[in-house]
Amino acid sequence: MxxxxxxxxxxxxxxxxxxxxxxxxxxxxxxxxxxxxxxxxxxxxxxxxxxxxxxxxxxxxxxxxxxxxxxxxxxxxxxxxxxxxxxxxxxxxxxxxxxxxxxxxxxxxxxxxxxxxxxxxxxxxxxxxxxxxxxxLPVSYGTAWRAVFTQAAVRPGEKVLVLGASGGTAIAAIQIAKLAGARVFAVTRGAENVERVRGLGADVVYDRAEADWSAEVFRDTDKQGVDVVIENVGEATWKGSLR
Ligand SMILES: [Zn+2]
CATH class of the missing domain: 3.90.180.10 (Medium-chain alcohol dehydrogenases, catalytic domain)
Structure with missing residues (x-):
């Protein structure tokens, strides 16, 4: 072959x-x-x-x-x-x-x-x-499925924040969390990506070049924060994710 x-x-x-x-x-x-x-x-x-x-x-x-x-x-x-x-x-x-x-x-x-x-x-x-x-589907959606359901056990109505929202696994997480009935917040960079991520189903999208996404998520959730963060970035965003 x-x-x-x-x-x-x-x-x-x-x-x-x-x-x-x-x-x-x-x-x-x-x-x-x-x-x-x-x-x-x-x-x-x-x-x-x-x-x-x-x-x-x-x-x-x-x-x-x-x-x-x-x-x-x-x-x-x-x-x-x-x-x-x-x-x-x-x-x-x-x-x-x-x-x-x-x-x-x-x-x-x-x-x-x-x-x-x-x-x-x-x-x-x-x-x-x-x-x-x-x-x-397999790698990206399998990874996201495990994050959203196996680990985070996302339920309808929960708030899910997806960071690095333009990558394959993040896009999968947005779509899966949305289908599960979650309210999805996403962070990406650039106007084009913001539009694309919104088109994929994210309810609220932040441009990290334009906004302090961590503060805005806090404000947009009435100072409650989100139930789940899908962390696709790492060290650079840990602090903002955990505040
Ligand atoms: Zn084994």
Whole structure:
């Protein structure tokens, strides 16, 4: 099969299209004929070199959709692979699994004609959802889903603040929180992003270049603050998030 892979870390020039053996599914796995694989920022990190070594050559691609060989079922692949046996898995904290691996990061991914994945990690895609639309979901929307529901347990009517609101995971968090019935506040930068984020469903959007968003959120919530902050930035915004 053909695959986009790299033999060494570096810039885009290290990626090559080569013929490699088709993966053989192991027990419990299915072979996916890849129909679309989205480029995620994770792919750039893996290509440039991660703080840990990965086997080379490496095939990237964590966001994968395709058909199951043999049945033809249209599926999206959950790239977060866990063991199902460790203490964390037993507590339904699969992303903390001691043997946690991400398809396309720790192991070969979907920038290829085929990829073998655990059958338990494939979910059906409705016929009216295009391949390239479904392919944008797994990493960003899976991460946001865990933040909004698994960790924060957002309820209808709660106030949710999303920082760094123009990134993929943040956009997913805005849409998911909105669908859950939350009132969504978002912080981004620049008039264009403000309009875009508002169009995606955020109720109140702040331009961090124009306003002290932390003070404005405090004011706009009648000095109550929000129930949940989806922190996509980190140290630079901790203080404002926690005030
Ligand atoms: Zn585990």
């Amino acid at each position: 053909r695959a986009a892979l790299f033999h060494q870390h570096g810039g885009p020039e290290v990626v090559r299209l080569e013929e490699v053996p088709r993966p053989e599914p192991e027990a419990g796995e299915v072979l996916i004929r890849v129909r679309a694989a989205a480029m995620n920022h994770l792919d750039l990190w893996a290509r440039r070199g991660l703080p840990f070594a990965i086997p080379l050559p490496h095939i990237g691609g964590s966001d994968v959709v395709g058909t199951v060989e043999g049945t033809g079922e249209r599926v999206v692949v959950n790239p977060g692979l866990w063991c199902g046996r460790c203490t964390y898995c037993a507590r339904a904290q699969e992303p903390l699994c001691v043997r946690y691996r991400i398809l396309g990061e720790h192991i070969d991914g979907g920038f290829a004609e085929f990829v073998a994945v655990p059958a338990t990690h494939t979910y059906p895609i409705p016929d009216d959802v295009a391949w390239e639309v479904a392919a944008c």
